[in-house]
Amino acid sequence: MSEQCQLKYTDFKSDQSVKWCPGCGDHAVLNSVQKAMANLGYSKEEVAVISGIGCSSRFPYYMDTYGFHTIHGRGSAIASGVKVANPDLKVWQITGDGDALAIGGNHFIHTIRRNIDLNVILFNNQIYGLTKGQYSPTSKRGFISKTSPFGTVEAPFRPGELCIGARGQFFARCIDKDLKHSVKMMEEAAGHEGTSIVEVLQNCVIYNDKTHNAITDKAHSADRTIKLEHGEPMLYGKDQNKGLLLDGLNVKTVTIGENGVTLDDILVHDAHCEDITLHLKLADMEYPDYPVALGVIRSVKGPVYDQCVERQLEEVQEISKIKSFNDLIHSGDVWDVE
Amino acid sequence: MGKRSKVIEKEEVVVRFSGDSGDGMQLTGTLFSYTSAIFGNDISTFPDYPSEIRAPQGTISGVSGFQIHFGHSEVFTPGDYCDVLVAMNPAALKANAKWMKPGGTIILDVDSCDEKNLKKAGYETNDPIIEGKLGDYHIVKAPITTLTKESLKDMGLDNKSILRSKNMYALGLVYWLFDRPLTHTQDYIKKKFAKNPLVVEANLKVLDDGYNYGGIIQAMTPSYHIHPADIKKGKYRNLSGNVAVAWGFLAAAEKSKLKLFLGSYPITPATEILQELSARKDLGVKVFQAEDEIAGICTAIGASFTGNLAITTTSGPGLALKGEAIGLAIIAELPLVVVNVQRGGPSTGLPTKTEQSDLMQALYGRNGESPAIVIAASSPTNCFDYAFYAAKIAVEHMTPVILLTDGFLANGTQPWRLPNLEEWPDIEVPYADENDEDWHPYKRDAVKLARYWATPGTKGMNHRIGGLEKDEHTGAVSHDALNHQNMVELREEKIKRVAKFVPELEVIGEEDADILVVGWGGTFGHLYTAVDELDHEGHKFALAHFNYINPLPVNTYDVLKKYKKIVVCELNLGQFANYLLMNFPDLEYLRFNKVQGQPFTVVELKEHFKSLLEE
Numbered sequence: 001m002s003e004q005c006q007l008k009y010t011d012f013k014s015d016q017s018v019k020w021c022p023g024c025g026d027h028a029v030l031n032s033v034q035k036a037m038a039n040l041g042y043s044k045e046e047v048a049v050i051s052g053i054g055c056s057s058r059f060p061y062y063m064d065t066y067g068f069h070t071i072h073g074r075g076s077a078i079a080s081g082v083k084v085a086n087p088d089l090k091v092w093q094i095t096g097d098g099d100a101l102a103i104g105g106n107h108f109i110h111t112i113r114r115n116i117d118l119n120v121i122l123f124n125n126q127i128y129g130l131t132k133g134q135y136s137p138t139s140k141r142g143f144i145s146k147t148s149p150f151g152t153v154e155a156p157f158r159p160g161e162l163c164i165g166a167r168g169q170f171f172a173r174c175i176d177k178d179l180k181h182s183v184k185m186m187e188e189a190a191g192h193e194g195t196s197i198v199e200v201l202q203n204c205v206i207y208n209d210k211t212h213n214a215i216t217d218k219a220h221s222a223d224r225t226i227k228l229e230h231g232e233p234m235l236y237g238k239d240q241n242k243g244l245l246l247d248g249l250n251v252k253t254v255t256i257g258e259n260g261v262t263l264d265d266i267l268v269h270d271a272h273c274e275d276i277t278l279h280l281k282l283a284d285m286e287y288p289d290y291p292v293a294l295g296v297i298r299s300v301k302g303p304v305y306d307q308c309v310e311r312q313l314e315e316v317q318e319i320s321k322i323k324s325f326n327d328l329i330h331s332g333d334v335w336d337v338e
Numbered sequence: 339m340g341k342r343s344k345v346i347e348k349e350e351v352v353v354r355f356s357g358d359s360g361d362g363m364q365l366t367g368t369l370f371s372y373t374s375a376i377f378g379n380d381i382s383t384f385p386d387y388p389s390e391i392r393a394p395q396g397t398i399s400g401v402s403g404f405q406i407h408f409g410h411s412e413v414f415t416p417g418d419y420c421d422v423l424v425a426m427n428p429a430a431l432k433a434n435a436k437w438m439k440p441g442g443t444i445i446l447d448v449d450s451c452d453e454k455n456l457k458k459a460g461y462e463t464n465d466p467i468i469e470g471k472l473g474d475y476h477i478v479k480a481p482i483t484t485l486t487k488e489s490l491k492d493m494g495l496d497n498k499s500i501l502r503s504k505n506m507y508a509l510g511l512v513y514w515l516f517d518r519p520l521t522h523t524q525d526y527i528k529k530k531f532a533k534n535p536l537v538v539e540a541n542l543k544v545l546d547d548g549y550n551y552g553g554i555i556q557a558m559t560p561s562y563h564i565h566p567a568d569i570k571k572g573k574y575r576n577l578s579g580n581v582a583v584a585w586g587f588l589a590a591a592e593k594s595k596l597k598l599f600l601g602s603y604p605i606t607p608a609t610e611i612l613q614e615l616s617a618r619k620d621l622g623v624k625v626f627q628a629e630d631e632i633a634g635i636c637t638a639i640g641a642s643f644t645g646n647l648a649i650t651t652t653s654g655p656g657l658a659l660k661g662e663a664i665g666l667a668i669i670a671e672l673p674l675v676v677v678n679v680q681r682g683g684p685s686t687g688l689p690t691k692t693e694q695s696d697l698m699q700a701l702y703g704r705n706g707e708s709p710a711i712v713i714a715a716s717s718p719t720n721c722f723d724y725a726f727y728a729a730k731i732a733v734e735h736m737t738p739v740i741l742l743t744d745g746f747l748a749n750g751t752q753p754w755r756l757p758n759l760e761e762w763p764d765i766e767v768p769y770a771d772e773n774d775e776d777w778h779p780y781k782r783d784a785v786k787l788a789r790y791w792a793t794p795g796t797k798g799m800n801h802r803i804g805g806l807e808k809d810e811h812t813g814a815v816s817h818d819a820l821n822h823q824n825m826v827e828l829r830e831e832k833i834k835r836v837a838k839f840v841p842e843l844e845v846i847g848e849e850d851a852d853i854l855v856v857g858w859g860g861t862f863g864h865l866y867t868a869v870d871e872l873d874h875e876g877h878k879f880a881l882a883h884f885n886y887i888n889p890l891p892v893n894t895y896d897v898l899k900k901y902k903k904i905v906v907c908e909l910n911l912g913q914f915a916n917y918l919l920m921n922f923p924d925l926e927y928l929r930f931n932k933v934q935g936q937p938f939t940v941v942e943l944k945e946h947f948k949s950l951l952e953e
């Protein structure tokens with residue numbers, strides 16, 4: 001579409017000054033998205049960035065593309081309208097754990113179910129930041145916040161489980177500050193036809209600082225996360241000597257060389273597997289019982305809503321005798337008054 | 339056709355088909371109305387059905403009715419009282435007997451009047467005619483069930499299918515009553531059941547036998563003679579308000595060369611608009627059946643952002659859910675039409691019944707200063723016109739328009755003279771000029787104050803809009819105090835200026851009337867008929883009926899102030915009267931209000947208006 005005008009990532013920056021808090025993870029995600037767009041060879045005019053409400057939803061203002069900052073929770077409905085109305089656009093939806101999973105939960109699951117070709121970047125900081133520190137639908141049980149001074153008494157959503165449960169066909173996870181991997185995830189999501197959800201473990205430096213630190217901290221990250229790659233064995237750890245294998249219906253962490261485990265016993269990641277069982281288990285892995293899965297956990301092909309809409313229009317138009325408004329009103333029971 | 343023993347010549351007639359909600363009364367009525375329209379009568383129809391799909395059989399709550407008013411001259415309402423009632427069971431008789439004109443004809447399926455059904459309908463004796471004091475009517479006690487069984491006994495059909503054909507027997511009998519040809523209905527049956535020749539044969543036979551039964555019993559039964567009406571030449575078809583709305587948007591899309599997008603969620607009584615446009619893939623319509631009302635409007639707003647003619651359709655409770663998103667379209671200055679087919683409220687209220695109680699919601703049901711254009715259609719067929727103009731205004735002024743219809747208009751039908759789109763006004767889309775170096779997203783037309791529309795995909799015009807307040811010059815986010823005041827006033831002024839682009843208010847009736855009747859939206863037919871009849875009786879009444887509510891026509895005050903007495907009639911507790919009072923507080927407004935889920939009747943309007951003369 002735009003080989004002749006390869007843009008640099010800085011070309012995607014708008015003239016607005018970025019107003020997120022210094023140290024907020026959102027800055028890094030903005031950079032990742034801009035770098036991915038440059039790598040993908042996008043032109044500015046073919047991109048529409050749609051958001052709802054929340055800190056991350058200010059994102060469109062910082063992109064020198066088309067953008068629409070809408071209302072709380074409805075970003076995916078509006079993005080759906082944009083994509084279906086004009087499938088030529090690259091439509092990116094920016095949302096957070098409150099916007100997508102609380103007020104916008106219904107739109108989130110139905111967009112995924114329909115498989116509309118949107119790239120949804122879900123900033124998960126497990127807190128309401130813009131309203132200054134209330135618990136969110138991804139805050140851990142017992143989490144202390146301004147609206148849960150004695151700890152929450154509710155179970156959190158796991159975005160990956162929700163996505164796959166809604167028949168999601170693409171789910172990836174990355175860490176805000178791991179730019180290189182994040183850029184790759186954005187590119188993978190963009191390349192996937194259908195709804196792609198990228199959960200970014202993002203840090204809110206003011207209201208929920210270090211919430212993901214147990215797994216994102218440099219000292220422990222290699223042992224507490226696992227970067228999945230399609231077709232590769234599920235290995236992790238500083239020395240890449242730990243791995244996952246299937247024990248009955250459960251995933252089990254093992255160390256190669258211990259208890260007779262060899263590399264051949266380790267599961268090989270198949271992101272393209274239609275069956276959701278293993279993907280669900282991988283998406284749900286939580287520290288300290290398991291390493292947290294990063295990378296493309298699920299990426300399968302299926303009918304894409306916006307493409308189906310176009311195809312159906314063409315098919316009907318091909319065979320219908322009604323080609324205009326005038327044809328329509330003259331069809332059926334019409335009589336003459338003379 | 340033999341000579342008829344007793345023929346009643348009439349200018350106009352009202353017929354009501356009534357039975358259990360599974361008896362096929364809606365289809366029977368529809369077929370009869372088509373035949374009457376093709377015969378050349380002017381018609382107006384209205385279905386009256388319960389919100390339950392199959393309410394308990396034989397009970398009054400399960401009665402489904404379809405009323406047709408047709409005549410030798412123009413008809414504007416489906417009629418208050420019936421000349422002919424077809425009652426397929428005692429409950430239908432009980433529910434409708436009070437709506438009979440003196441001396442009318444009641445066709446009753448006497449086979450249905452067994453002890454069980456009589457009890458279910460609330461009769462205490464086994465003679466509903468005597469118990470209901472219906473001795474003054476022509477009662478045709480037709481054993482329709484037995485006759486239908488007799489008619490089909492050799493066809494090899496099962497009992498259920500035979501009983502399902504009862505409505506065609508009744509329809510045949512009514513065709514005899516009005517001396518109408520069977521051709522249209524026969525064609526319909528052949529087409530509808532083409533895949534099942536046995537069903538075609540059975541229905542055709544029952545229809546025919548029902549017709550012939552009329553000839554057999556003619557000694558006891560009067561028949562009616564209504565001449566064709568004097569109607570403007572042209573091609574016609576029957577059109578309901580809901581289909582008319584859908585088609586108005588199709589016309590607007592073709593005139594504006596915009597793609598049509600509908601985002602909607604099914605809700606009674608608006609669903610047919612969604613269904614009709616879903617079937618119009620041949621004309622390139624994209625329809626998104628959303629997961630809820632909010633997603634319905636939000637997908638439409640997304641489509642509008644990309645440059646489509648975007649619509650969302652709903653009824654009262656759905657409008658409440660769409661409020662926040664309408665505000666977004668107002669501040670983002672995107673064109674959008676929101677159709678509200680009003681029904682009885684509040685909450686779920688009376689989903690299948692009509693009301694005009696969402697006026698205030700349409701005008702003010704949003705947070706912040708969020709003015710929306712509000713337009714109301716006033717007949718089933720002019721739903722087409724106002725849908726077209728709602729789309730035209732939304733696009734040309736770059737702002738949402740709320741189009742109000744109601745359950746009465748939505749389900750009612752009238753013959754519609756097919757329009758020639760070339761005679762309709764163009765819709766000029768205010769696209770941003772790609773060569774304008776000074777362009778910015780909130781640059782606007784000096785006359786209309788409409789923002790220019792730059793759509794995604796256009797090179798060099800990428801920009802951001804959103805729900806946050808915008809700088810009046812650059813379109814960037816702004817929290818500046820004075821800028822907000824300016825923008826709020828600008829959006830208000832933008833809507834006010836629409837008044838310059840809508841027709842002036844017209845007054846129908848006597849110039850020097852004693853009383854001005856004021857109405858808006860779907861009550862037009864009844865108000866007009868009442869005023870017209872009173873004027874013919876020598877009284878002096880006039881009618882000012884509003885289709886443009888916000889902004890009001892520019893001459894509204896000048897019209898209203900001419901009359902000594904103004905009576906505002908509406909199917910709510912006085913919302914439009916209050917709105918007029920707010921706008922023109924020095925005038926006095928009498929009110930006539932009804933909230934029964936039913937339209938006004940001409941009779942009650944005339945009685946009330948006459949009583950005002952005596953005050």
